Amino acid sequence: MLKGKKEPISDRRKFIFDMARGVGVATLGGFVWSAYLNDAQAQKLLLRPPGAIKEEDFLKTCIKCGLCVEACPFDTLVLAKPGVHKPLGTPYFTPRDIPCYMCPDIPCVPVCPSGALDLESVLTDNKLDINKADMGIAIVDEDSCIAFWGIQCDACYRACPLLGEAITIDYQKNERTGKHAFLKPVVHSDPCTGCGMCERACVTEKAAIQIFPREIVQGKAGNHYIKGWDKDDDKRVKDAKAIKTTTEISKESALDSLNDSGDLY
């Protein structure tokens, strides 16, 4: 073959090249796409509508139709727009702007066509019960809460729809003045629904009480801790099975244990 004159490209080579290019570009696209998606769903600090299923399943299941947003009479719910750094098109709310006002007829949940908002989870005896909603949990920052400074404020306590249950006031003597009381708000995590009315009502410049998703802020003691003083919890002991472990006892005399360690002196 003469130098500089190239062999014509055979159909077979072209076919192999086309296939390789197809697979290559698809892999490239797949990785870029996945990386973007991984980033797009990374935002965990957002509050979902009442009845929302677990965040991981929610992202799969929500079809982003916005029917819950249209059903919400207070414009609490919004769909994530591009640019707000939240999973695109999914519903959420910002309690400092508009909290969930806990409608007894929960209009947002039954309209959900996809099951991302689970009606079962907000039913008690087959009746709608907004108090079963679990959107998040209120957390008090004791450093910026003026009630913890000794200033009288019970705005969050008064705003709470489960007043006396989800937020109670803890009275303590103010040793600094000697004659005043602290009226400290205490959030009880079980009844708290995360509606955010406390956060909305908070008088400080940036709310000293804020709602966070439960799984973000709550710890877990583990199943092996049982509250012996709590009758319900104590029942778990009854069903508990003992796990027997046997450690073989050393046959050597216990007295010699000290003598054997010759390195002591």
Next chain:
Amino acid sequence: MKQFWSNNRFLILRRFTQISILFLYFGANAWGWWVLRGNLSSSVIVDFALVSDPYAVLQMLAAGATISLDLFIGAATITVFYFLIGGRAFCSWVCPINMVTDAANFLRRKFDFNRMQGPKMPISRNIRYWVLGLSLVVSAVMGIAAFEFVSPISMIHRGLVFGLGFGWASAVIIFLFDLFVLKDGWCGHICPLGGFYSLIGRFSIIRVFHKEENCTLCMKCKIVCPEHQVLYMIGKESLSVNDGECTNCARCIDVCDDDALGFSLRELAEKK
């Protein structure tokens, strides 16, 4: 005037349906109208029927979500409608991006970009089917509906109904891409939703029909067609346009001055 109408009637009708659908959705969110609630991903028609985007449901299925019966029926309704009747009509009669890409295509023709751009890009119109397949793979791997999180169609449509944010940028991207990079780039090459409806709409009844004996070979139809490969029979054979990639936009019928193109039902067309 009459000439203008007959040369633009389907274009006007399409703009009318596209804009009124958008407006009905918008009204539902803004003023509580009940004709069309939700958005193109899933909506309730007249407080009665739920319809859903079958491609979105397919991705959710790939992602491993439990599909509710409502969504399943809604997606099946839409699938059956386009499968039996509409073909790929979603793309040209409903999708809001159609106005963006039509504008780019129009400017391209007006300023003769097509001739200036030199040799055609070696990009296949089958990319959309690759993207379609890839979207399902990525959905399965990442566990979320992959295209729904990047779809400019949803961004724009949802945005116009519920608040746009930076969503307008996606329309600008598509406009510039179609205008300067690739003719009919988004709708004709890349969009997996278009690919999905191309596959589904292949057997639908409503078809564009070509009457070869009337054709004067002016080729105006091929110039305006965003999927010009489907019009391979122009001037050669009297045939209906049976390719699924035809969006039934009927722009070819509009521009034809010789009555060589018209809508027809598939069966009737084949009997002739």
